[in-house]
Amino acid sequence: MEGHVSQEVEISPEALAKRVSLLMTKPENTDTKAPLLLFLKANGLQAKTFHFTLNQKMLRRLYPDIQHSSELVLATNEHMLGKVVEVFLVTKDEGNTLQKSVLDQVVELVGTKTNPEDNKEGTLRKHLHGETKKYPDASGNDVLYFENGFHRPLTSKELVEQLNVFGLLDEAKSLV
Numbered sequence: 443m444e445g446h447v448s449q450e451v452e453i454s455p456e457a458l459a460k461r462v463s464l465l466m467t468k469p470e471n472t473d474t475k476a477p478l479l480l481f482l483k484a485n486g487l488q489a490k491t492f493h494f495t496l497n498q499k500m501l502r503r504l505y506p507d508i509q510h511s512s513e514l515v516l517a518t519n520e521h522m523l524g525k526v527v528e529v530f531l532v533t534k535d536e537g538n539t540l541q542k543s544v545l546d547q548v549v550e551l552v553g554t555k556t557n558p559e560d561n562k563e564g565t566l567r568k569h570l571h572g573e574t575k576k577y578p579d580a581s582g583n584d585v586l587y588f589e590n591g592f593h594r595p596l597t598s599k600e601l602v603e604q605l606n607v608f609g610l611l612d613e614a615k616s617l618v
Contacts, residue, residue, distance in 0.1 A: 453615055455598035459545035461618040463532045464604050465489070465552065466504075466593040469525040470572035478530070481566075485551055486538030489530035490617070494608055496522045503607045504593065513577040517587035521572075529608050533617050545601055552594045557586075566592045 467478065482489050494500070501518055508514035532548055534540075540547065553561030558571035572589025579585050595601040605611040 453618060455602045458614060458618060459598035459601050460543040461533060462601075462614045463543075463545040463548040464595055464601060464608075464610070464614075465530040465532055465548055467528045467530075468572065468589060468591055468593060469522055469527060470589055471570050471591045472526055472528050478528075478566075481551070482530070482532060483535060485547065486535045486540060487532050487544065487547060487551075488535045489532045490613075492529045492531070492608065492610065493526055494529055495524060495526050498523065500607050504604060511579075511585070513579050513585040514587065517575060517577050517585075521587070521589055529610065531610060531614055531617060545595065545598060548594050549596060552592045553590075554596065556590060557588050558590050 465478075471478075479489060479491075496504075498519070501522060502509065505514075505518055508518060532544055534544055542550075551566060553565035553567035555561045555567065557574075558567045561568040567590045571591040575587045575589070576584040577587055595604050602611065605614050
């Protein structure tokens, strides 16, 4: 009897992003599962849901750009450290014929601006956000922190990195 060798097919980040993306609710929106699934379905998408409690390592990996600002690190920790979030692995619904990648569709639906008010009408960040808070920096100037409700990767590289943060890369690959 010959041994069976399993071969894992490698998939590029770009190919993965065409078929799957990640969407995370921040703590102020973690109880929105049913309405969010309906919103995604209405936009030709479906999702598989997971729950995670964010720790320091996860936050540093999800938000590497804020590490240079102690005020933003403090604000992010106060906002999300030790709190439960929902993570959605999003794929196209059967009837979705859009040529856009799933990653691009999710980015459009969530919004790209940190300040919720700067996002387009109809985006999740525009309508389902938390508070705006002020944190003084070392010079005494206020640094604004927006609890913008949702997190999503913007690029295929970020997608892979963030799937790894949650240990969901293999799960995402299985959905492709």
